[in-house]
Amino acid sequence: MENMKPSTIKEYFEGQSIFITGSTGTLGKILVEKILRCCPGVARVYLLIRDKKNVPIAERWKKITDLPLFDILKESNPKTLDKITLVQGDLKMDEMGLSEEDKQCLLQNVTMIYHMAAMVQFTDSLTLAFTNNTKATYMLLNFARRVKNLQLFQYVSTAFCNMNVPSDKAIEEVIPATIDWRLVMKLSETQPLVVEALRERLLCGQPNPYTWSKWLAEQIVNEYRIYFPTVITRPAAVGSTIRDPFPAWMDAIDGIYALTQALGFGLLRIAYTTQDCCIDYIPADATINAMIVAAWKKNKEPAPERTDVYNCCMIKDVPLSVRDYLRLGRKTMEKAPSKHILWPVHCLITTNELLYRILFILLQLVPAALVDLVYLMRNKKRIAMKLTARGANLIRIYKKFSSGRLEFPNDKYKGLNDVIPKEDWDNFNTVYEGLTNMDILDLAYESVKKYCLKEETDEESMIKNKKRYARLVLIDEILILCLWMSGIWLFSKVITSLLPF
Numbered sequence: 109m110e111n112m113k114p115s116t117i118k119e120y121f122e123g124q125s126i127f128i129t130g131s132t133g134t135l136g137k138i139l140v141e142k143i144l145r146c147c148p149g150v151a152r153v154y155l156l157i158r159d160k161k162n163v164p165i166a167e168r169w170k171k172i173t174d175l176p177l178f179d180i181l182k183e184s185n186p187k188t189l190d191k192i193t194l195v196q197g198d199l200k201m202d203e204m205g206l207s208e209e210d211k212q213c214l215l216q217n218v219t220m221i222y223h224m225a226a227m228v229q230f231t232d233s234l235t236l237a238f239t240n241n242t243k244a245t246y247m248l249l250n251f252a253r254r255v256k257n258l259q260l261f262q263y264v265s266t267a268f269c270n271m272n273v274p275s276d277k278a279i280e281e282v283i284p285a286t287i288d289w290r291l292v293m294k295l296s297e298t299q300p301l302v303v304e305a306l307r308e309r310l311l312c313g314q315p316n317p318y319t320w321s322k323w324l325a326e327q328i329v330n331e332y333r334i335y336f337p338t339v340i341t342r343p344a345a346v347g348s349t350i351r352d353p354f355p356a357w358m359d360a361i362d363g364i365y366a367l368t369q370a371l372g373f374g375l376l377r378i379a380y381t382t383q384d385c386c387i388d389y390i391p392a393d394a395t396i397n398a399m400i401v402a403a404w405k406k407n408k409e410p411a412p413e414r415t416d417v418y419n420c421c422m423i424k425d426v427p428l429s430v431r432d433y434l435r436l437g438r439k440t441m442e443k444a445p446s447k448h449i450l451w452p453v454h455c456l457i458t459t460n461e462l463l464y465r466i467l468f469i470l471l472q473l474v475p476a477a478l479v480d481l482v483y484l485m486r487n488k489k490r491i492a493m494k495l496t497a498r499g500a501n502l503i504r505i506y507k508k509f510s511s512g513r514l515e516f517p518n519d520k521y522k523g524l525n526d527v528i529p530k531e532d533w534d535n536f537n538t539v540y541e542g543l544t545n546m547d548i549l550d551l552a553y554e555s556v557k558k559y560c561l562k563e564e565t566d567e568e569s570m571i572k573n574k575k576r577y578a579r580l581v582l583i584d585e586i587l588i589l590c591l592w593m594s595g596i597w598l599f600s601k602v603i604t605s606l607l608p609f
Contacts, residue, residue: 117404117532122149124259125217129199129248130224131155134360135264135346135395137172139222141353142396144188145181146535152191154214156225158198158205165194176559180353199225199244204251218255220403223248224264230316230505234307235300237317238324243293245325249332258336260403263329267344267388267419267516269322271508272313275388280417280520282330282340286312289324315508330415338415339402343395344388344423344516347548348555350540352393358555369556370499372437374451374580375492377471380464380503381457381510383431388423388514391548394538395420401524401536408527418521423514425540430457430510432545440549444570445577446557450479450492452577452584459511472496 114120126143130136143150157165172178173189181188195214197204203211227240245263252261270278272286287310295303303310314320329338348358361369370376398420406416438453456471458464479492503510521538528536557563 113408116529117400117536118147118149120404120407121147121400123151124219125152125154126150126220126222127154127156127195127214127218128222128224129156130226130264132157132168132172133224133226133228134358135343135392136224137175137177137359138349138357138392138396139224139399140192141177141181142393142400144191145184145353147400148185148188150188150191152193152217154193154195154218156195156197156199156204159196165196169194175359177353177357177359199248200239202247204247214251215255217257219257220260220262221248221252221255221258222262222264222399226264226322228318230318232317234303234310234317234320235296237321238292238296238303241318241321242289242325242328243296246289246293246328249328253332253335255336260337260339260406261329261332262339262341262399262403263325264399265322265326265340265342266319267342267390267421268319268509268514269326269342271315271319272323275514275516278419278516280342280419280517282326282415282417285324285327287324289327292324316505333412333415337406337410337412339406340415340417341395341399341402342417342419342516344390344419344421344514346392346395347389348391348551349393350391350543350547350551352397352535356551356554357559358392358552359559361556361560370495370502371433371455372441372453372553372556373446373449374453375495376455376499377475378464378467379430379455379457379510380459380507381430382459382512383429383457384513385430385510386423386427386513386515387509388421388516389428390420390422391540394422394540397536397538398521398524401528401538405524405527416520418524419516419518420521421516421518423516424518426543426545426548427515428545428548433549436546436549437553440546440553442577443550444554444557445573446553446561447563447569447573447576448561449577449580452581454584468500472500 114122121143124147128136128140131140140153140155143153155169157168159165160168169192178189193213195206195210197206197210206214223245225244227237249261252258267278270283273283292303292310295306311317311320314323326340329340332338348356371379398418402416402418434453434455441449441453456467458467473493473496476492476496480490483490483492525537525539558565563569
């Protein structure tokens with residue numbers, strides 16, 4: 109009887125000792141909270157955390173558990189937080205920079221590893237991305253080989269890691285790379301300048317070092333499947349939670365959502381995209397559920413000859429295009445405007461490079477300079493040009509993402525729901541019946557205001573923000589009217605000059 113496999117996901121996680129990297133990131137925090145709340149029988153959760161800006165790891169983690177994300181867990185079962193063990197280390201260092209005591213503890217006790225740590229900035233440096241995302245994964249896998257009772261190694265990649273093939277060909281398998289990661293590792297260690305000099309050849313069609321480094325990391329994870337069970341989950345652009353632990357949780361604005369915020373708050377006036385552009389996305393809680401169920405399925409249906417891969421994506425179920433965003437996004441903001449909105453949403457879109465550059469100067473640089481001039485006269489901090497430069501850089505980075513339709517195959521991801529036991533369905537399913545584009549935008553906007561910008565949400569603040577937004581709309585309409593009248597006047601002058609007298 110002792111050798112019988114657990115019949116539920118909760119039972120499977122009972123007694124497990126889980127080692128998690130990247131626990132201070134958005135998804136990492138949600139994973140830790142979810143495991144402790146929904147799988148309270150877990151034996152121990154080890155979190156690899158590095159010192160940051162001379163802040164001790166205990167202090168860093170204390171700030172995280174003070175976030176609203178952990179409120180429900182604290183109310184329902186606060187003692188499970190005692191199961192967390194903080195481990196000081198750094199993935200880029202030999203043996204992760206672990207003390208001998210911590211190293212032996214992990215080697216003897218860990219049964220599952222969730223590798224979520226990554227440098228998600230789209231840096232221009234191949235060497236830096238490779239060191240943080242690829243080599244670090246390799247070093248962790250080498251460590252995992254020595255873990256005494258390891259049952260699972262799960263790597264959190266990205267749905268965009270195969271951008272060098274059409275999105276419909278980015279199947280839920282490890283697609284063989286066209287370059288050997290060992291060669292890149294040797295070059296990065298001995299001749300980093302050569303790596304940068306060979307940038308375009310080494311990228312092999314990848315749009316940036318981030319997707320490239322994750323693409324190569326998948327190759328290494330797949331090779332290690334002969335030593336222990338391996339799973340790769342590939343989240344698309346991660347959005348706010350839909351329902352778990354509560355709707356609209358997201359405490360970081362990065363990646364494609366930084367571009368979305370710039371558009372939604374009226375800073376972005378011209379975008380390099382198309383009306384029909386759709387970028388695949390996934391709610392944060394759906395990703396976490398998939399990661400937990402994928403571990404359960406690997407135990408239930410072991411397949412040592414393969415690495416299980418899941419594209420965690422939702423665009424096929426609830427498509428959200430640029431057209432929808434522009435149409436519905438303004439309605440979302442008008443319902444409860446943010447005090448940080450700079451201007452009502454007006455955004456022209458094009459994929460013509462020359463037209464984009466001209467419009468960027470006229471609609472972005474000139475207004476930003478004027479706004480900063482007003483701020484200067486009012487003795488306020490000038491931010492418009494800085495934000496404009498940041499937006500321009502984001503657009504440059506995301507050109508390949510925003511100029512077409514990215515829709516990844518996700519049948520295996522959706523199939524995870526089929527293996528969830530009835531007793532666990534409510535806690536771990538990824539079915540969102542009745543979810544609409546407006547719901548997604550409302551939740552995303554709420555999360556940005558409440559948890560990222562930490563705005564007041566009381567009635568008095570809402571009334572004040574609505575009055576401010578109404579003034580912006582009025583000024584906007586007056587300026588548009590003046591622009592049209594000026595255009596008509598100029599046109600009439602040109603016509604008059606051409607007519608014979």
